Amino acid sequence: MNLSDQLNNTALQHGEKTAYYFLDQSASYAELNGAVNKMANSLEAIGVKKGDHVGLLLGNSPHFIVSLYAALRIGATAVPINPIYTPDEIAYILRDGDVKAVVALDLLLPLIEKAHKALPGVGHYIVCETSQDTPERLEALNDEIKQKVTAFTHALASQSADYKGPQLDKDDTAVVLYTSGTTGKPKGAMLTHENIYSNAQDTADYLSIRREDRVIAALPMFHVFALTVVLNAPLMNGGTMIIIPRFSPKDVFEAAKKYEATVFAGVPTMYNFLLQYPDASRDDFKSVRLCISGGASLPVALLHSFEEKFNVQISEGYGLSEASPVTCFNPLDRERKAGSIGTSITNVENKIVNELGEELGAGEVGELIVRGPNVMKGYYKMPEETEAAIKDGWLYTGDLAKQDEEGYFFIVDRKKDxxxxxxxxxxxxxxxxxxxxxxxxxxxxxxxxxxxxxxxxxxxxxxxxxxxxxxxxxxxxxxxxxxxxxxxxxxxxxxxxxxxxxxxxxxxxxxxxxxxx
Missing domain, CATH: 3.30.300.30 (ANL, C-terminal domain)
Incomplete structure (x- = not known):
């Protein structure tokens, strides 16, 4: 099984169920799956084949979901990229990632016009219209660029909603996620279909994300935390996403009340902004059963203040791009320990080792290493870096941590920090x-x-x-x-x-x- 097949099955079994809300729009699973099939046909029509790389320069929107699953469905490799990166940062990833086609926001049209000659490997751009003047801007492109550009709406309208794709192998690369590049040039973590499917399934099971859940998607979808926890995990079980284009406390609280959200996922700074928002009250999150935190360590004082104000538990977890990303979460069926990243999720092993790779006892600080079906196959075109990161099947995270007697892990800090x-x-x-x-x-x-x-x-x-x-x-x-x-x-x-x-x-x-x- 893979994510593309899972979405198709959900559309067949629960086609009328709402897959997402976005601004004033919504779509059922049948409608979403049909759009994915149309985009899959469109990608093939412009020459994208199984194994080719497709860049996604998109924010939080249905465009992202449709494009991601269409790339997966045809056996291509999706390369999500932060659309507000600088032109140099974007160009580096497009080149290093051998990207053949790009689905991009119309806001990036000036970049496409300037960079298309410098990026000969990119043969086609599908541009998502977000403003009324986009059709005129596309029409005004010079003929050389125009040959490479298709409007997103035309890409869908011109294709059939039926699609039969190639056979996908579990070890095929599904996504290449470039690390944030806080130290040196970004590295592309190659995640297979098995990696991303297993982590979405195991995360959904561990956090009990079900068909009835309505998950707020305010985290950026191009980031691995959002990709698994608020996008793939809900879609695994027919849940509903509440897509927020850009995080703001006001929009989160309004969406939570309007759509009766049950799950919110965010990074610590989001929780801080929500807590500090002057107009917020417990009533704003009254339907939310679970909050999820990751991406960085959540200060314990912030955790307690947030839970007290909004009367909802935060389950802090841990992950990294190279592990698809989730390895730990605080369990829902037993004690939640403040300051802990929780215990190993289903099918994933975590342990603490010294510099010789020897496992340490409870309370001893060492490096956290991870093993499981979620661990990447390696860094794209970087065999030496891959060999340094994965040893005997274990991913070395570079994070210092300790484990208590009950199996709860605590991040102490980054090794380099x-x-x-x-x-x-x-x-x-x-x-x-x-x-x-x-x-x-x-x-x-x-x-x-x-x-x-x-x-x-x-x-x-x-x-x-x-x-x-x-x-x-x-x-x-x-x-x-x-x-x-x-x-x-x-x-x-x-x-x-x-x-x-x-x-x-x-x-x-x-x-x-x-x-x-």
Missing amino acids: MVIVGGYNVYPREVEEVLYNHEDIVEAAVVGVPDPDYGEAVQCFVVSKNPSLTKEEVVDYCSQHLAKYKLPTVVEFIEELPKNTTGKILRRALRDQIKPA
């Missing part, structure tokens, strides 16, 4: 947890900075709602909860922490702001 002060390990998350407990601090991030005496020192960046809060007060507060070597030596107040489009705090950008001593 650890600060070493005079030979002592300081985990940024430990300091950040303390900072988040301060009543005047909204957001905080900790990085290591060079220190002539101790090798490294702790610097924290703080977003405060109290303009009179001082560095001395912050350090004094931390001293009540942390050993002296863990205390920040520098406190910098800023208006907002830099984040990528998935809400992950960019520590590298913070380090770049640090002035040399």
Whole structure:
């Protein structure tokens, strides 16, 4: 079984069921499946074959779902790309990913006009119309570009809703997901049909996502967290997606009430924005049975404040692109442990090892490694990096973690983010947890900075709602909860922490702001 077949089966069995709501539109599973078949026919008509790569430069919309599943259905490999990346970042992925055709927002037409000669490998662009003047803009393209461009509506209207695709093998590459590139050039993680199908199924089972659920899709669909948890997992069982084009607390709360949402998934910064939204009340999330957090560590103080205000449990989990992505979640049928990423989901193994690859005991900090049907086949065109990441079937995550006696895992920090002060390990998350407990601090991030005496020192960046809060007060507060070597030596107040489009705090950008001593 694969995701394409699963969608087709759901359309046959529950064709009248609503697959998604988007703005003022909705579509049944039969309508969605028909659109996928039309796009599959259209992709083949422009020369896309099994094994070819199709770039998706799209935001949260039905265009993304239809294009993704159409690519999967014909046996092509989907390459989702953040549409607000810079032209250079987009061009790098299109070239490195050997992308043959692109489905893109009309907002990117200027980029297509400028870059089409520099990207000879891209033979065709399907452009999604989002504004009334798009047809005129397409018509105004010069003949050379026009030959390569098709309007999304025409791509669907010109094709049949019937389609019989090629046989798909479970080991065929279904998706290439480029890592966010916070360190060096992005790497393309190759995920097979088995990888993405098994992780969607196992996640849906572990979190009890069922046909009756209505899942808010505010996370960006081009990111692996959204791809599995709010898109593929609901579609596995005939659930309904509530698609929000762009995250905003107001839109999330309005959609939750209007469509009686039952599940919300977000990253910690989203939960912070929702919590801080002045007009929010418990009534806004009264239909929500479960909130899911991932993408970064969720501060415990934020978790408790959110749950208390909205009377809904947050299940924090863990994943990474190379694992499709989910490996752990806090279970729903037994104790949820604040600060933990939970236990291994069905069919996935996690363990903690030392630098020799030897498994460590409870409470010992080491590297988290993962094994299961969700682990990627490797990095695209990077055999050495693949060999370094996957050893004896285990994916080495680069995250430092520990496990308790009951099998719950706790992320300590990124291996690369650890600060070493005079030979002592300081985990940024430990300091950040303390900072988040301060009543005047909204957001905080900790990085290591060079220190002539101790090798490294702790610097924290703080977003405060109290303009009179001082560095001395912050350090004094931390001293009540942390050993002296863990205390920040520098406190910098800023208006907002830099984040990528998935809400992950960019520590590298913070380090770049640090002035040399």
